[in-house]
Amino acid sequence: MSKNSRRKFTKSLFASMALPATLPAVAAELDYSGRRADSLPVFAGTEEDYWEQVKGHFRFAPDLKYFNNASLGSCPEAVRKGTNEFRDMLDSFPSKYMWGGWRDEIEATRQSVADLFSVSNEEIALIHNTTEGMNLVAQSMDFEPGDEIILADHEHTSGYIPFEVWQEDKKVKLVRPKLPLLPGTKEEIVKVYREAITPKTKMIVMCHIVNTNGMILPVKEVSEMAHEKGILVAVDGAQSAGMFPVNLDELGCDYYAASAHKWLFAPKGIGVFYARDSSQKHLKPLIVCRGYDDKSIRRLENYNTRNLPELLGLGAAVKYVNELGIETIGKRSYELKSYFRSQLENDDQFKLKTPAPDELSSAIQVVEVVGKKVLKVKEQLFEEAGIDCRPMSKFGLNGVRISLAVYITKKDIDELVSQLKAIAA
């Protein structure tokens, strides 16, 4: 087959999923190190072969089946390599690179993050993680005693503890409504927020995807409703950033904090913070030092000496995600979800504890093995098949949380399902 016809064949093969005809370069072209990429391999094979190759970019321990991306992601080779090169550069001339030598590269990373989330580079700060972003919002707000903040019961500790510590002490009231566990429509969730709003509500803090059972919350609808009443919306995006396309401009929230070390496959300890231009005036840096009077969003990431190789590694991670294509990643998340669910949903031995509609869940699914204690199920999965996942007990879930990241193949799901069936039996 000539190179041209091979390309055509590969293109038509993937037309349904719009997969890129080439795999992301394992040795990615590192924009910032000045090194050229190896030429990209032309890919020909089945769709599952393609995803097997993507899996090959990640390096898990032998025999480990990692269904735990929602806890912490893994870096593909291109990102590990890129980050290590930045570490080597830094150590070759520490003072140069830490203070000014990488200014353009940092701005290029910020721009690539801004493009991924469809917002302006002047609305993105490069922080360490979601926890920091939620603290930043919680500590900044000048609310009065008696003002109210809504945080639903499924919020992560990193979402509600900062508000308990920084706002409850000032006699601001935290309102904690209960979310339905298995809603059938977005409206069932919007209703919970609508009914919790009072004339004293100043802010709604909400996850984009809750870490408990993987439910997607309707940020856009809640933001529209909140803004009509002058209420700010802060979103914990730890589980959504990188799982599917997230257009922050369209979502309409004021703030969005995310950890890039989960679904964006960036190095550990790097995160993204978005603040809508018109909402930046409320924010105060958590850490102040030289440069604190910078008027731009950069004042929020002004730590003096910091983890710059990881920050630039985020640039390599965004490049990797872009090469796979965020739309393609999103479609694959839904495909894996429906493949997984279809094998369990009509079997009485299992209860799926994550809402089924695509607008309410994607690559995080929780399943209960009926009659079995979740800690035991988790232990058996690991000991008997090397499957790592997270046990979830709160809200009566008693289920294992399964993460379906791009390095998971349908073959991996088959193995997981057959282990779950063996445990159920």
Ligand SMILES: Cc1ncc(COP(=O)(O)O)c(C=O)c1O
């Ligand atoms: C919904 C949610 N928010 C916040 C966090 C905290 O993330 P980090 O430790 O990266 O700040 C997590 C971590 O699992 C999470 O799932």
